[in-house]
Amino acid sequence: MNEKEIVLSGIRATGNLHLGNYYGALSKFVKMQNDYDCMYFIADLHALTTTPDPEALHVNVRNILAEYLAAGVDPDKATIFVQSDVPEISEMYLLLNMHVGIGELMRTASFKDKARKQLGIKDDGQDIEKQIIGTDSNKRVNAGLLTYPTLMAVDILIQKAHKVPVGKDQEQHLELTRRFARRFNSFYGVDLFPEPVNFDFGGKPVKVPGLDGSGKMGKSEGNCIYLVDEEKVLRKKVMRAVTDEGPKEPNSPISEPVANLLTLMELTSAPETVQQFRDAYADCSIRYGDLKKQLAEDILKVTLPIRERYLDIVNDDAYIARVVKQGAERARERAAKTLAEVREIMGIRKFY
Numbered sequence: 527m528n529e530k531e532i533v534l535s536g537i538r539a540t541g542n543l544h545l546g547n548y549y550g551a552l553s554k555f556v557k558m559q560n561d562y563d564c565m566y567f568i569a570d571l572h573a574l575t576t577t578p579d580p581e582a583l584h585v586n587v588r589n590i591l592a593e594y595l596a597a598g599v600d601p602d603k604a605t606i607f608v609q610s611d612v613p614e615i616s617e618m619y620l621l622l623n624m625h626v627g628i629g630e631l632m633r634t635a636s637f638k639d640k641a642r643k644q645l646g647i648k649d650d651g652q653d654i655e656k657q658i659i660g661t662d663s664n665k666r667v668n669a670g671l672l673t674y675p676t677l678m679a680v681d682i683l684i685q686k687a688h689k690v691p692v693g694k695d696q697e698q699h700l701e702l703t704r705r706f707a708r709r710f711n712s713f714y715g716v717d718l719f720p721e722p723v724n725f726d727f728g729g730k731p732v733k734v735p736g737l738d739g740s741g742k743m744g745k746s747e748g749n750c751i752y753l754v755d756e757e758k759v760l761r762k763k764v765m766r767a768v769t770d771e772g773p774k775e776p777n778s779p780i781s782e783p784v785a786n787l788l789t790l791m792e793l794t795s796a797p798e799t800v801q802q803f804r805d806a807y808a809d810c811s812i813r814y815g816d817l818k819k820q821l822a823e824d825i826l827k828v829t830l831p832i833r834e835r836y837l838d839i840v841n842d843d844a845y846i847a848r849v850v851k852q853g854a855e856r857a858r859e860r861a862a863k864t865l866a867e868v869r870e871i872m873g874i875r876k877f878y
């Protein structure tokens with residue numbers, strides 16, 4: 527094996543990938559695969575914590591795999607695998623849970639958030655412990671959701687990853703991973719796990735806005751452009767994007783909805799094009815129809831080639847099988863080694 531640092535990141539298998547995923551993660555995965563020992567996986571077990579739907583799950587895993595590949599993640603450079611193909615993860619998840627406190631899990635922001643959703647209650651600033659304990663079996667918060675951070679920590683630690691490129695919303699999970707790693711190392715007096723850090727891409731972090739005038743692009747916001755959107759659909763979405771009534775006087779500050787469209791343009795269009803529309807806003811000659819047409823055109827230049835490759839790949843069962851089998855073998859090799867060490871350290875030994 528080589529001496530490159532190990533980079534690992536996962537994406538939950540829920541729905542298709544959008545432009546936010548592309549600029550926030552996928553395009554960087556593609557760049558990193560040349561310089562690091564990269565492992566990218568589809569977190570299907572994590573998806574079960576919120577959406578246990580057998581048919582949808584398998585379709586989602588396949589789609590996201592095809593999207594990774596279509597966007598340029600190369601199975602000969604990076605290890606691409608499906609989380610559930612590495613059963614060592616599930617075993618180590620049980621073992622690591624013995625060193626994780628339910629209190630620290632219950633205090634995790636993402637847990638509180640998703641637990642509220644599962645219970646169907648609003649965030650009124652109140653603690654939710656009582657509701658969690660007091661609910662009947664129809665309205666329950668599943669234990670898998672609580673232990674989501676343990677599973678994520680195991681994904682990372684079992685591969686002894688050094689760098690984990692994730693968005694801000696995953697920082698807390700990464701912080702827990704470091705804490706669990708330190709705790710395990712010090713409890714058993716070993717130096718088994720490196721403490722993983724987020725990957726700093728340099729430059730300012732990209733926040734990809736949605737088309738609805740405010741906030742970032744997100745699956746649950748309904749404001750997304752998907753990488754595999756059909757041309758017509760994509761154009762229609764962009765043409766319907768929220769704008770404003772137009773600048774009333776020269777050099778007005780740019781409103782949020784229009785600023786968002788310009789941000790999308792900065793990601794996809796030539797700098798001169800963006801400047802041209804900024805100038806047009808400043809001298810009040812801007813026409814949003816033109817802006818949107820240009821934006822749709824430039825987004826399509828990015829997404830259409832991905833969509834085409836995606837359509838080729840997504841139904842190529844043999845190719846997909848080959849990729850994930852090769853990925854699983856590589857991922858399992860490391861995982862099995864770490865799991866054996868963990869078992870030994872914890873005193874689980876065989877008699878035969």
Ligand code: TRP
Nearest residue numbers: 534535536537538569572678681
């Ligand atoms: N929790 C991550 C998310 O929702 C997905 C994930 C699971 C992950 N395991 C991981 C990310 C390990 C990085 C490393 O996006």
